[in-house]
Amino acid sequence: MSAARKRPRASQSRAILALDLDCFYAQVAIRSRPHLANRPVVILQKHLCVTSNYVARRLAHGAVQKMTPVSTALKACPDIVCIDGSDLTPFREANAEVLAVIRAWLHAKVTELGVGSFPIPCQKLGFDEVFIDVSRLVAEQVTAGGRPWEFQGHIFGRTDDDASRRALMVASQLASELRKEITLRTKLTLCAGISESKLLAKLAVNMNKPNDQTIFLSGDAAQYIAGRHPRSLPGFGYAVEGKISAWAKRNGKEDIKTAADVVQWFGDGKKGFASLAKVLDNDDQARKILELCQGTDTSPVIESGDAPKSLTSMDSFRSCTKIEDAERRVTIRAKDMVTRLRRDWELYGRRPKTLTVGFRFRGDGYHATMRAIPMPQEIVSLCSSKGADAADRSIIALSRAALFVLKDHAGVSASSTFDMTLISIGASAFTENKTEKNATSTKKETVASFFAPKEGKGMSSVCRPPNGRLLQNRSSPNPRRPLSPNASFSRCPICNEVLSSLLAKASLHVDQCLRRSETVSPARKRSKTASNTFRVDTFFQRK
Numbered sequence: 001m002s003a004a005r006k007r008p009r010a011s012q013s014r015a016i017l018a019l020d021l022d023c024f025y026a027q028v029a030i031r032s033r034p035h036l037a038n039r040p041v042v043i044l045q046k047h048l049c050v051t052s053n054y055v056a057r058r059l060a061h062g063a064v065q066k067m068t069p070v071s072t073a074l075k076a077c078p079d080i081v082c083i084d085g086s087d088l089t090p091f092r093e094a095n096a097e098v099l100a101v102i103r104a105w106l107h108a109k110v111t112e113l114g115v116g117s118f119p120i121p122c123q124k125l126g127f128d129e130v131f132i133d134v135s136r137l138v139a140e141q142v143t144a145g146g147r148p149w150e151f152q153g154h155i156f157g158r159t160d161d162d163a164s165r166r167a168l169m170v171a172s173q174l175a176s177e178l179r180k181e182i183t184l185r186t187k188l189t190l191c192a193g194i195s196e197s198k199l200l201a202k203l204a205v206n207m208n209k210p211n212d213q214t215i216f217l218s219g220d221a222a223q224y225i226a227g228r229h230p231r232s233l234p235g236f237g238y239a240v241e242g243k244i245s246a247w248a249k250r251n252g253k254e255d256i257k258t259a260a261d262v263v264q265w266f267g268d269g270k271k272g273f274a275s276l277a278k279v280l281d282n283d284d285q286a287r288k289i290l291e292l293c294q295g296t297d298t299s300p301v302i303e304s305g306d307a308p309k310s311l312t313s314m315d316s317f318r319s320c321t322k323i324e325d326a327e328r329r330v331t332i333r334a335k336d337m338v339t340r341l342r343r344d345w346e347l348y349g350r351r352p353k354t355l356t357v358g359f360r361f362r363g364d365g366y367h368a369t370m371r372a373i374p375m376p377q378e379i380v381s382l383c384s385s386k387g388a389d390a391a392d393r394s395i396i397a398l399s400r401a402a403l404f405v406l407k408d409h410a411g412v413s414a415s416s417t418f419d420m421t422l423i424s425i426g427a428s429a430f431t432e433n434k435t436e437k438n439a440t441s442t443k444k445e446t447v448a449s450f451f452a453p454k455e456g457k458g459m460s461s462v463c464r465p466p467n468g469r470l471l472q473n474r475s476s477p478n479p480r481r482p483l484s485p486n487a488s489f490s491r492c493p494i495c496n497e498v499l500s501s502l503l504a505k506a507s508l509h510v511d512q513c514l515r516r517s518e519t520v521s522p523a524r525k526r527s528k529t530a531s532n533t534f535r536v537d538t539f540f541q542r543k
């Protein structure tokens with residue numbers, strides 16, 4: 001055993017950092033337009049402001065919020081500079097830049113300690129947020145001793161636990177150093193929340209904005225959370241609120257106002273829990289929601305890697321009623337997706353196994369329907385090919401596949417009447433990256449394993465659409481519900497034939513079916529009840 005490993009380590013209290021870039025899109029846009037540094041700026045997607053810089057927030061006295069219509073923003077602040085933010089590429093790149101600085105800094109910190117390497121999990125959350133579990137780094141720093149520790153940043157709450165206090169002191173110094181490093185390297189400012197759990201760190205990060213940090217000492221956390229509206233708690237979403245509100249109404253209670261209401265209604269032992277599990281139709285979710293409302297969060301920071309789990313190219317619009325317009329819109333999405341898939345291959349050497357097509361029709365409200373099919377092999381090969389016309393050919397192949405799904409499962413064709421308001425193309429279920437792939441190159445992927453639910457990865461479930469063909473529905477209302485034992489995982493989603501057990505062969509079969517489908521598959525009438533839906537605005541309502 002090395003000398004380093006024999007050293008006693010201070011007992012390990014949890015120390016989690018939550019980092020959140022300030023007015024992210026606005027900062028990135030202003031970084032490349034320095035003359036706008038002191039001007040009020042909003043970033044627009046269509047006619048909505050998705051964010052604004054802090055100058056605009058101040059001048060508009062709160063009238064310019066995320067998702068404010070541009071007309072309202074201009075009324076509140078006529079001098080506001082509007083920048084189009086529909087191309088997300090610069091934001092994706094800035095996100096990767098920040099992550100690279102974080103990784104390099106953490107690596108340097110670990111190396112500096114001279115105790116051998118150890119992992120520091122970083123979990124990305126959206127474009128501009130990341131959780132970092134620095135518990136081990138803190139413990140090693142305390143063991144190494146050296147400098148007097150003190151809190152850096154605002155302190156919220158109190159604690160009688162000395163070990164936790166000291167751990168968060170060290171963590172606050174690390175957060176402060178890391179924030180300085182990120183700003184130095186990327187010219188972007190950010191906030192940090194420092195606490196014992198992801199929940200409290202995430203709440204702390206929003207307490208002093210911008211360019212500042214807050215330490216949340218957990219002594220009175222339960223009391224603090226009890227008084228808040230549960231929707232302000234990360235993880236308590238729109239759907240959960242809706243179900244609990246409906247239950248409250250049915251049971252003659254007032255509408256849900258605070259997290260304490262949830263605890264009072266459902267926190268009373270086994271009976272209360274069973275009742276919440278029934279309301280939510282999900283035991284795991286009921287457990288998490290109850291813990292959340294009680295201020296408890298033991299969930300680990302899960303290393304999310306640098307590569308995104310899935311890629312989606314989405315466009316929403318007022319109206320699309322002509323097949324030519326639908327084809328044009330699909331081609332634009334396909335072009336964007338192919339560019340990203342090719343870049344993804346260059347960076348991570350991985351291939352997607354699932355193609356998801358999303359659509360929404362007038363009258364569907366915020367709900368879009370998602371359909372997933374195995375990613376055609378032709379697209380996978382073309383996206384990793386250096387051939388001169390490979391990119392163009394993959395755009396054609398991807399457009400054809402997406403149009404097939406729209407035609408066959410949404411009834412969108414030259415001879416049908418439709419009015420679409422959203423189209424999306426997604427790629428997901430990526431194979432491992434180059435190095436991991438080499439390590440597991442002997443493992444053959446089968447169609448059964450392709451469709452099999454993956455542990456801890458937001459399982460896909462299988463549904464049978466009205467036309468009887470097998471589809472994957474990635475947005476089932478209850479994604480954790482076990483798959484039906486009668487579900488068949490080995491049929492072609494297009495012709496319903498039994499597929500080869502090897503994924504490559506199965507995907508080739510799907511390719512051929514897609515090509516044939518253009519001539520033989522009649523457009524289907526769209527089912528009136530779009531049952532398999534997800535809320536497009538979930539992302540927009542996450543705070």
Ligand code: DCP
Pocket residue numbers: 020021022023024025026050051052066067127128209210539540541543
């Ligand atoms: N975003 C979006 N649509 C929304 C909310 C956010 O497109 N409804 C984008 C724009 C934001 C980015 O995501 O810049 C990050 O979201 P945040 O909620 O972290 O907001 P900001 O970083 O802009 O502001 P803050 O300083 O409050 O973190």
Ligand code: MG
Pocket residue numbers: 020021022023024128
């Ligand atoms: Mg932010």
